[in-house]
Amino acid sequence: MVARTEELGVRRSSVIFKTALIAICNFTLEKISAKMESMERALGYREAKIAVCKLPSILDLSEAMLAHRVEFLRMEFGLECSCIAHRPAILMYSLEKRLIPRHYVIQILKAKGLVKRDIDLFGVFCSTHKKFVEKYLDR
Template structure:
């Protein structure tokens, strides 16, 4: 169990959260329904509303927000500083979960080197570059062009 505090909620509070999540049209049999309940149970209503307002200030409609929350309920757990370009996040809310220092910046730097050296003709899309797993990313970039990197 990753969130034992959910079990410790009172029956009434858990029922309120379940009803609220169900109103958002989550499938009660899906894993995201469970994640949504976990997120909601670990967050005060005031924090929820504050984060919703951050998304609204960025131009998100309620529909955009609910769409992102349905795809990735944990997007509400990230800090306000990680909430950036709304059009990108609405399409792929998982981007909020990635570390800038450990994933985004290193991958961008590596791809920039490969593009400058002419090894990659087309710049890959942001979603592809950040969403593929570490093993696939390394196979398609670093391992594929390892002889170039061994020279330096």
Template sequence: MPRMLTANVQQIRAMVASAEALGVPPGSAMFRQALRSVALVSEEKMATKVDHLKKATRWSDADVAIAVSKWPILLRWSKETLQRKSDFLIAEVGLEPAYIARRPAMLSFSLEGRLRPRYYVMRFLKENGLLDHDRDYYTMVLFGEKVFVEKFICPHKEAAPHLPEDYAAARRGEMPTNFRFV
């Protein structure tokens, strides 16, 4: 971070203290990201960012503390981006805000490119008896693209021949007609 090279020792100590105050210990893998999130940001601006985060995601103070300690990058995203993803995950997918707070990396994925298309696939497969109803949405989101296609698209080509094209269309932002929900 070039800005840290020009900061004086007191500013660096303040950044470290701010990162630690977010619940990110100096030895953790996320500490560098926490430093980037708080670098040269006033306490007032940080409080405003946390407030925006709470409003956009419907999180409690405890939820914010958990999410930011796990994924401090959240503080660098716009309220609108967080709001759209949170609204989708809560209203359409049916996830609880606290569930999302414990898995904040989920918010790092593209709404149009990953979150929504994979939800459509999961819902389609479950409603057609092709996927166990206990399958967790979060685990489906975490898979890389190649593994996701191999595990959830390819095995169902015979039962759902349009699934690959429908998934591709959903990734382009289209709502395919073959994703029919009951």
């Protein structure tokens, strides 16, 4: 299991190694290979490795869900694969409950000129509900 974890690119000295090891222990070698292939198709080889190294629990997502979220983030929000890979936590959030509603709020605020054009979507998506409401709605 340790060797498999290192094969994914997570070093033993890394803070995230324990989390990666736990994620690896939940799957067979074939299942891990299938999940990595799916991630490579969705993000690209290099980006898939980066995403797993940064957030090993991403392996818990189903292959279909991962592909759907990556495609949606790329097409609807215009995010690059490298941006998604460097901030893989965005893939763990629900499209319907978090990402899409917040995206629409930001689009409306931009249209009305209430927020700057180059807003960091990752910050918008990852902030707590309370902080999001305080920053963008309670003005």
